Amino acid sequence: MRTITVDDVIELATKFKESEAALSQYWVRNYGTLPDDDLASLVAAENDLHDNIQELMTNAVGKILDDAQASLNDIKRATAAANDAIKTVTEVKKIITIATSLVTLVAAIYTGNLVGISTAITDVFDATNPAPAV
């Protein structure tokens, strides 16, 4: 068990901010080629992530993490995997799924939902590395 400090929150939020920036860059790269609905969904996902990063900064300090279920390192690894995926994946639907799983992860952290954090980490990894189609 450990308490989340201001420095922890800033480190985590910095990682999530990289995801937000990657979403924005994807939008810019694909403007004019993607349908309006997809562009709007990307902006919505970026806004959701931004919103939840702000909430993380406001509410996460002092929350408890249970390392047995999900450590800070697990969260960082999942976020890094998501960042890599957003930068390399080309399929918009998949990008939006990754962003949505990140939003759920951020929300689980600042609400102190220990089970939710663990589940969300699994979901982020699933979204970045889906099982091959059979």
Add this chain to the structure above:
Amino acid sequence: VPFFPYSLVKTNTASYFLHNVSCKFSHSWSLAALALVVVTGCSDLKPVADFGKNASGIAAYTGVSQDYPASLLRLKQYGFTGKSVSPERIAKRAQDAKRLSEAQNALAAYAKALGGLTADDLTNYDKQIDALNKAVTDGKFATTAQTAGYAKLTKFAAQFATDAYRREKLKHLIVTYNPAVQKATTQLGDVVKVYVFAVGDEQAYWASAVERARKHNPTMLPIINVIAANQDQMLKTKQNNAKDLGNGLQIFARGHQELAKNIGKVDFKVTASIAQKYADQLRAILSSFTNLPTPL
């Protein structure tokens, strides 16, 4: 949580005078020497005065507390509509900003009193103690009963203002307040760190909004670029000033800690050189604060 540990203040003024002051002035020649000291001042205490003065200048920087709620309002201006910019969140930020401002005021008043105790001219010292006590009661860091007690202890008997008397008062002030100074600077530093990140986050959101505006309105690029550059500059300046505030608070805390550890235990020249080192570092930080560009 009490900001200043008044419960730690145990020195009894009457016994202090009996043991440390009155016995030193039982001869008439001492009074003549004392008059000379009062007239000439205490130049060896100047580094401590500088340390207090520069620290109070840094702690008094209001940019962060003023901008803490405003940064959320700016996000709304950029078109952001999430729950993090709701009226409730903005109201909470405004409350936090008030607490931040009160803590800064208390810290600035303390640093000013620290400098005042060592200054050549003591005529304003009692007023500085009154200002310090007002700041700590305004911020609800102490009750008026506690501050009245502390004022009795710290206010100056100017007629006894020898170097030795000042040094003893200084030691008492620094050692007594050190835990509170450490706690306050850590708390303030944490808020500043969050603010620095929040402004960085705002910059990223702004950059993203600008990119979208450029794509949607290619004919307005020149205007968008001018507005974007001005806003970028303003946000960078805010962020740099906040970083300076954070660095200044850390240096003040470190310097105060070192002074508390050494004062009364080593030759006062060593204490003065420690104060001078940190006073110089704080002066460098003070000079690096930048004025904000005018918004368009």
